[in-house]
Amino acid sequence: QAQLMESGGDSVTAGESLRLSCTASGNTKWGSWGWFRQAPGKEREAVAVMYVGGFDTYYVDSVEGRFTVAQDNAKTTLYLQMNDLSPEDTAMYVCAAAEAIVSPPDLSYFSYWGQGTQVTVSS
Numbered sequence: 001q002a003q004l005m006e007s008g009g010d011s012v013t014a015g016e017s018l019r020l021s022c023t024a025s026g027n028t029k030w031g032s033w034g035w036f037r038q039a040p041g042k043e044r045e046a047v048a049v050m051y052v053g054g055f056d057t058y059y060v061d062s063v064e065g066r067f068t069v070a071q072d073n074a075k076t077t078l079y080l081q082m083n084d085l086s087p088e089d090t091a092m093y094v095c096a097a098a099e100a101i102v103s104p105p106d107l108s109y110f111s112y113w114g115q116g117t118q119v120t121v122s123s
Contacts, residue, residue, distance in 0.1 A: 001027070002024060002026035002027050002028055003024070003025045003026055003114075004022055004023070004024050004095045004096070004097065004112055004113065004114035005022065005095075005114055005115070006093065006094065006095050007020070007021050007022075007023075008021050008117055009093060009117030009118045009119045010119065010120075012085055012120070012121055013121070013122055013123075014087060014122065014123050015084055015085065017081070017083045017084070017085065019079055019080065019081050019082070020079065020080040020095075020117060020119075021077055021078070021079055022035070022077065022078040022079075022080075023076065023077050024076050024077070024078070024097070028097075029099070030097040031051065031053075031098055031099055031100045031101040031102070032049055032050070032051050032052075032097065032098040032103070032105065032109075032110070033049070033050050033078055033095075033096075033097045034046060034047070034069060034078070034095070034096065034097075034105060035047045035048050035078070035080045035093055035094070035095055035096075036093070036094045036095075036096055036105075036107065036110075037091035037119075038092050038094070038116075039090060042091075044094070044107055046058060046060060046104075046107065047059070047060050047063055047067065047080070047093070048063065048067055048068075048069035048080060049069070049103075050070075051101050051103060052101065055103055057069060058104065058105055062088065063082075063089075066082065066083050066084045067080060067081065067082050067083070068080070068081045069081075082119070085121045086121060087121045087122065087123050089121050090119060090120050090121050091118075091119060092116040092118050093117055093119050094113060094114055094115075094116040094117075095113070096112060096113045096114070098110045098111060099111065
């Protein structure tokens with residue numbers, strides 16, 4: 001059974017940057033691995049998701065050009081580099097993985113979830 005643990009969340013001012021990390025343990029042979037977020041009163045949404053096999057990385061429109069998802073060579077740590085943060089990015093960021101390739105990233109097909117790390121952006 002795989003486990004995911006996030007870190008890197010913080011309170012920052014608009015325009016600043018943060019890098020989130022997600023460390024995986026156990027069986028990490030994912031087809032899909034990425035970051036989701038949930039703001040108060042809103043539904044959880046996919047932010048950035050990587051796939052095996054050469055599929056294009058998914059980014060939600062609101063973060064395109066500002067956020068970058070990447071993984072280390074061992075494929076045990078997933079990163080989310082977030083630049084030019086805005087108050088609209090305030091949310092709990094959660095790392096999740098699926099054994100299959102889930103494109104587009106339907107949350108219901110992701111079986112493994114971390115506990116999340118809070119990102120708060122003030123204006």
